[in-house]
Amino acid sequence: MNSNLVHATTPNSTVPGTITLYGKTGDVSDPENDSNAHCVIEVLPGGTGRTVDYMLTNPASACFQLRVESISMENMPPATQVLLTDDYFCDTMLGNDYEPKLDPSTNKNFWIKLKTGAAGSILAEQSISALNKKGFLSNQAEGKVTKGIQLVDMAQSGSAQEMTHTLSCVRVTTSSNKDTKFGEYLSTGNQTWTDKWREGDEDHAPKKECNVGVMAGRFHYGDEQGDTRHLCTEFDRKVVIEKTPWSPMFRECGIPLTGRYNSDKGRYQDCNEADGVGWDNTEYRYFSCPVDEVMVGRGHAYQKYGDTDDTGADHGDENGRTDYRCAKLYEGVESESNRISVLPGPWSPGHTEDGSKGNGHWDTHNGEFTCAPNEVLVGRAHRGDEKNITRYQCAKLRLPAR
Incomplete structure (x- = not known):
């Protein structure tokens, strides 16, 4: 899950926001699978006006082959949108197929849109399947309390089980503001x-x-x-x-x-x-x-x-x-x-x-x-x-x- 802090204008914060994904590797159907793992996405600063897709199917990604169960966020920039979906390309078109073994591209069973409020928003670790109700989130985990995270919209075509171990793409869109400037395209x-x-x-x-x-x-x-x-x-x-x-x-x-x-x-x-x-x-x-x-x-x-x-x-x-x-x-x-x-x-x-x-x-x-x-x-x-x-x-x- 490679990232860096390139930006079009001066960032609002020098400390990057992060999204952490938690889950398992290997055979997730095995009840004795204790391969707890995680990966971290560094989020571009607020005011950059960028959209970045993080494909979990990319073999160069730190999240490659991680079967995601839960998510947390730290120090998120303001007005940042986060789309979670089991579509390989972050699309929101739903389907009806479900194959749990290796999460093929035909799995298109959910999408979730989150949005941050003020700078420094936090999401305490939360299971993906529990992100199923619109409004501001209020969970607690590992001594942290969620603040400033809103579930704006979501949809699913199957059960909550079909939202576990199937996350395939994370799209992060940072906001622009009155100070945002964009350079010309390079020829x-x-x-x-x-x-x-x-x-x-x-x-x-x-x-x-x-x-x-x-x-x-x-x-x-x-x-x-x-x-x-x-x-x-x-x-x-x-x-x-x-x-x-x-x-x-x-x-x-x-x-x-x-x-x-x-x-x-x-x-x-x-x-x-x-x-x-x-x-x-x-x-x-x-x-x-x-x-x-x-x-x-x-x-x-x-x-x-x-x-x-x-x-x-x-x-x-x-x-x-x-x-x-x-x-x-x-x-x-x-x-x-x-x-x-x-x-x-x-x-x-x-x-x-x-x-x-x-x-x-x-x-x-x-x-x-x-x-x-x-x-x-x-x-x-x-x-x-x-x-x-x-x-x-x-x-x-x-x-x-x-």
């Missing part, structure tokens, strides 16, 4: 495709980065032996690029809903282990860069490296490990006051990784994806093999307010 400049390489070829170094600029597109055609290139873009002014560490590695092929729980390893089978993985029973792994960072590189095909994980060998194909590198951007000089804000857009429609028609539902294509003008890449998702589907997420960039 991209010269764009260049990298040289081709075969993604599954173990003779190539697996990590590929833009030597100049950041990623604004990707080309891949065919299976893991097909050609791959990155589209790297510069900008219309001096921008300092501070690359951050590579993301955790994860298997490219997605989350198998047929996977069995392995008690010895304390996790469900991954997509390179499970049987019967196909079109309709595999979820995407939606990787997106941390808040206010953009994509500059991707790694794949680590078969000649011995540091594999406990799911099995890496053969460089769709079952292989993938990681990404992101970067912070600064206008002119590397300084927090010059930090560029990143405003992600919606995920692209899916298309097959290898360019084929794909299960009869996706059109053939030439393998090339590019973001819209003046946008850059911040996310990529995939499931299955090369004949299955890839999606991308692009973002606009906003210069610091002057």
Whole structure:
């Protein structure tokens, strides 16, 4: 659940507000599961006028695979809205399906809208299923008393049980005020495709980065032996690029809903282990860069490296490990006051990784994806093999307010 305190204007407080999610990992149907865990979201300051989505399905998130039971808030900025939903993308359209095992994307059984009052609002730890009545909340827990938190609206299509272990997305919208200023959008400049390489070829170094600029597109055609290139873009002014560490590695092929729980390893089978993985029973792994960072590189095909994980060998194909590198951007000089804000857009429609028609539902294509003008890449998702589907997420960039 990566975040930082980039803002469009001077914040109202130098102490960040926080949202803490509590729950379990592993098999939540096991009555002996005592894997109590939590993760923390840092909230942008009041007056920034920003909306940030925190997807719990992001493998780079500290909340990845946390099955949430309860929530608390501390030192929240004023007039901040918090949307809790079991939709992967923070949508509020409800559905009727409920599958408790791995919380697939078809679970769309509730949404809750909270709003803070004065600065410093607090929510004492409260179960998600207990957030079911409009009005100001008044619970107490662990010596803390809720103050200034209002449940504005909510809806559910199933029972309270279907609100437990299914939270998938948290959307935080901070307020603007008379002092809020927004910088201009940053325009991209010269764009260049990298040289081709075969993604599954173990003779190539697996990590590929833009030597100049950041990623604004990707080309891949065919299976893991097909050609791959990155589209790297510069900008219309001096921008300092501070690359951050590579993301955790994860298997490219997605989350198998047929996977069995392995008690010895304390996790469900991954997509390179499970049987019967196909079109309709595999979820995407939606990787997106941390808040206010953009994509500059991707790694794949680590078969000649011995540091594999406990799911099995890496053969460089769709079952292989993938990681990404992101970067912070600064206008002119590397300084927090010059930090560029990143405003992600919606995920692209899916298309097959290898360019084929794909299960009869996706059109053939030439393998090339590019973001819209003046946008850059911040996310990529995939499931299955090369004949299955890839999606991308692009973002606009906003210069610091002057």
